Amino acid sequence: MNPYSHRIRINEYIRSPQIRLIGAKGEQIGIVDPREGLRLAREAGLDLVEVAPLAKPPVCRVLDFGKYLYALEKKEKEARRKHKVIEVKEIKLTSKIGEHDYQTKLGHAREFLEKGNRIKLTLFFRGREITHIDLGEKVMKRFIDDLAEWGAMERNDGLEGKAIHMYLAPKAPNKKGASNNKSAETQNQ
Numbered sequence: 001m002n003p004y005s006h007r008i009r010i011n012e013y014i015r016s017p018q019i020r021l022i023g024a025k026g027e028q029i030g031i032v033d034p035r036e037g038l039r040l041a042r043e044a045g046l047d048l049v050e051v052a053p054l055a056k057p058p059v060c061r062v063l064d065f066g067k068y069l070y071a072l073e074k075k076e077k078e079a080r081r082k083h084k085v086i087e088v089k090e091i092k093l094t095s096k097i098g099e100h101d102y103q104t105k106l107g108h109a110r111e112f113l114e115k116g117n118r119i120k121l122t123l124f125f126r127g128r129e130i131t132h133i134d135l136g137e138k139v140m141k142r143f144i145d146d147l148a149e150w151g152a153m154e155r156n157d158g159l160e161g162k163a164i165h166m167y168l169a170p171k172a173p174n175k176k177g178a179s180n181n182k183s184a185e186t187q188n189q
Contacts, residue, residue, distance in 0.1 A: 009049075014037075014048060017034075018031050019059070021062070031057060037060055092122050094124055109147055113171075119168040153167070
């Protein structure tokens with residue numbers, strides 16, 4: 001069953017006192033009584049379908065309802081196919097992170113940004129580490145500076161409880177034309 005079929009009014013279910021009618025070939029017929037539109041649709045062997053219910057008066061077309069539902073479904077599938085889902089990936093750090101762990105997390109963050117995902121960067125303070133917030137801020141600043149080529153800070157929520165939260169968004173990919181212009185300018189000088 002089509003998800004649209006119960007929401008679209010057709011034939012006798014159109015209750016407006018007047019409708020704006022569009023013919024089977026797309027020609028504007030004008031504002032008519034729904035019974036007149038239904039009569040024209042039946043003569044053509046088609047359905048009277050309300051295509052714009054919020055318009056004043058509602059817009060109805062004379063067309064094949066099955067084909068109309070198929071076209072709507074196809075259009076929705078195409079929109080879903082083109083829709084890109086952006087995920088938020090979380091990377092957790094501590095203020096006393098080792099260099100190897102830091103580089104590993106940096107590599108993962110770079111991959112996430114290259115794929116177009118956003119990053120939620122979280123730095124936790126354990127126990128008494130909270131007394132040295134400056135060390136945590138230093139690690140966060142270094143991490144953001146190291147990722148400057150691939151992403152930029154989108155939001156800084158700062159310290160919340162025992163953690164600092166920051167959000168990074170991927171940078172737009174460079175256009176090839178822009179890089180070619182720079183190399184051409186350096187050759188001319």
